[in-house]
Amino acid sequence: MGRYITRRLGQMIFVWLGVALLVVVGLRMTGDPVALLLPHNMEPDVIAALRAEFGLDRPLYEQYARLVLNFVRLDLGRSIYYKQPVMKLVMERLPRSLLLAATALAVACLLGVPLGTLAGYRRGTAADVVISGSVVAAQSIPSFWLGIMLILVFAVRIPWLPTGGSRTAASLILPAITLSVIPLARMTRFLRAGVVDVLGQDYIRTARAKGNTERAVLFRHVLRNAVRPAVTDAAMTFGRLIGGAIIVETVFAWPGVGRLLMDAISNRDFPVVEGGTLVIATLFLVINLVVDLLYPLFDPRIAYD
Amino acid sequence: MRDTRSVVLLVLCVLLGGFVFGAVAQTRVVIGNSASIWTLDGSLDANRQGASIYSCLYDYLYIRDMEQTWQPALCLSHKSVDDLTWEFTLRQGVRTHEGHEFTAEDVAFTINRIMEVGVGSQWRAYISPVSKAEAVDAHTLRITTTTPFPTLVDNLALIPMLPKGAFERAGATAFASNPVGTGPYKFVRWVTGEYVQLRANPDHWRGSPPFEEVEFRQIPDDSARLGALLSGEVDIIVNVPPELMGTISARRDLRAVSVPSIRGMYVFFDAVRGPFADSRVRQAINYLIDVDELIETVMGGLGTPINNMVPPMYIGNNPYLPASPYPYDPTRAFALLRAAGYDKPFEIVLNGPVGRYVKDRELTLAIAGQLERHGFKVTYKGQEWGVYFRELRARQEEKDDRAVLYVLGYGAPHFDLATPYNEFLRIGSKINLWANGTFTNVLDAAMREMNPVIRVALLNSAHQMVVEEAPIIFLFQLTDNYGINGRIDWTPRSDEMVWVLEMKLK
Secondary structure (H helix, E strand, O other), X not given: OXXXXXXXXXXXXXXXXXXXXXXXXXXXXXXXXXXHHOOOOOOHHHHHHHHHHXXXXXXXXXXXXXXXXXXXXXXXXXOOOOOOEHHHHHHHHXXXXXXXXXXXXXXXXXXXXXXXHHHHHOOOOHHHHHHHHHHHHHHHOOHHHHHHHHHHHHHHHOOOOOOOOOOOHHHHHHHHXXXXXXXXXXXXXXXXXXXXXXXXXXXXXXXXXXXXXXHHHHHHHHHHHHHHHHHHHHHXXXXXXXXXXXXXXXXXXXXXXXXXXXXXXXXXXXXXXHXXXXXXXXXXXXXXXXXXXXXXXXXXXXXXX | OHHHHHHHHHHHHHHHHHHHHHHHHHOEEEEEEOOOOOOOOOOOOOOHHHHHHHHHHOEOOEEEOOOOOEEEOOEEEEEEEEOOEEEEEEOOOOEOOXXXXXXXXXXXXXXXXXXXXXXXXXXXXXXXXXEEEEEEEOOEEXXXXXXXXXXXXXXXXXXXXXXXXXXXXXXXXXXXXXXXXXXXXXXXXXXXXXXEEEEEOOOOOOOOOOOOEEEEEEOOOHHHHHHHHHOOOOOEEOOOOHHXXXXXXXXXXXXXXXXXXXXEEEEEEOOOOOHHHOHHHHHHHHHHOOHHHHHHHOOOOOOEXXXXXXXXXXXXXXXXXXXXXXXXXXXXXXXXXXXXXXXXXXXXXXXXXXXXXXXXXXHHHHHHHHHHHOOOEEEEEEEEHHHHHHHHHHHHXXXXXXXXXXXXXXXXXXXXXXXXXXXXXXXXXXXXXXXXXXXXXXXXXXXXXXXHHHHHHHHHHHHHHHHHHOOEEEEEEEEEEEEEEOOEEOOOOOOOOOXXXXXXXX
């Protein structure tokens, strides 16, 4: 176990350094942020002073090394645009992103597991056709359209919920539903495929032959085995939703980290793009590791000794 | 019996709740902005949607009224001592939100800080000739400039003034997210990316402001912003796309209001090289663009043709020039092209920003369509603003002879023609793509001239050169579109500032 964790941590650091390198090089290929931030008729000495302040006049390898070392010290630098510490900006937004992503994922799991199980267990029946058809339809709905429709129906026509913002618990409902659609569809499909696969296994026949009730077969043998791939996928989806909910965050004016990053990209706010991306990448890697370590709980055959 | 009592209690609660809620709602106004703000330190940010917030938190030296003429605010009067020195007499009895007296020291501090290189204030470009600001006494301010600067007051009056003491006690970073000003509203809360909340300052020198509470929400999505207005969550929304105005006007309790904007749209020729170096070709292209059709089809009829980069409200605009100098006239266009040696239409690269101006992508594509209608082979290149502007700046250095066009817009609240000309058309500007020495000399003379009459005359003749030489395709003045809840009595201004002090409840 210890050796496994050490090896995985080593891999994580390697991947993380690669992400940091991509971020630094990729960003610098899009132009000089200071020249774009300031009015175009600004004097060269002002531009030079700001470039020096943000270390943009230093060689690329030095900027990379500084980014990595500062990250280790939890110092993400200062935003060029907001003129505030990046750590403060990211940490203000991150809890809201985590809340939105977790709620959307919870909705996806609560609905996706029973729906997928039902569709798989009753494969080929009307229930399966309806569920599988709805899943394909749901996956094809663009989230900006769904978001606007939900606003029009549940905030304008029937004014039950706020149109946007993050101030009340009610503000969470519409964005979480919108964001949950894609993971819900994925979860349903994974579960359905898993259930169909497991139902054909020999041990299910054995379980039935031993006289277990259908209920016991389904919950103790089928679901436990069918849910494994869905768990991995859900964890990855959670990582993606943290930084990738940009459209939902924009439509619902939800001040999450995705919109912070998006604004930072259009403003050429290098420190925020770098810091924000690295925080999300770190979270993603940690979630990945945690899920892998928890895997023996779902599958006793896997052990890391 | 118990049931009856419960029902009566419930009804009372509902009524009382409604009453209390109604009372609170009446003294509050919520404004739905589209752009994000990045600081509450008004001396750094020149963004117009920011100005709506800063005009609540801070005061200005002067402020424009509805007719766009300057009215005294922090400053009562000013005089130019000589070509390089100005003196301002400030209002007495102005207090900061912390209760300290606001003096000439504070104004001098704000200006000198803007002029510091490392601060990176966007206002610096507006007042770049300023060399020093100093307090002569508590209520007299002296400003010296390095060169004659006839538009000092017009530019300076746009800048919010900060209290020195509060700024220094907090430090720049803390001040930017927890500001102290002298304005009609005090800061309460800012959740970045979501809202800014302000509370009335009853001790303001103008007296109590019209609403107890003001909130600026940031709702970037156009439809969601409209949804917030329709549901009554916000009272005013800005930047309504033309096609959504009908939805607002269809509701009896809402108003859709369009006002002429300070922004003009135009297309910049690369007039340094290639076919567009010849003024006849540039005039011909102007004759080929049907501006009325663009306004009708792209802008939903909201816009007015202009004969300049900017609308006619700018100081120096020549009123004697024809409003549409190049009406749609393909026959004349092709005659001019033949005279310039182009018997056949040629290839044109048309660059346009995406997401910078209202309908910018649609506008660029419509222009491409109009040129292609006459046989030109147009390559459309739409780009995100940052990349787009970088390429525009880099165009000066390129050597190829292609016919290149850039769609642009310009608007600035100082309403002075010298500034857009200086930034875009003067030889030596970082973006200029038109080599006209006479124009540059006339503009330079105007920028040094302290006599306002002569200055306007010089700018008038610069404007005439622009119309005759056509370094741009003249398009139209935009409109600013607002959606307003019927309970608010407010007429939007032309300078994009949503000024809460001009609103009241109906």
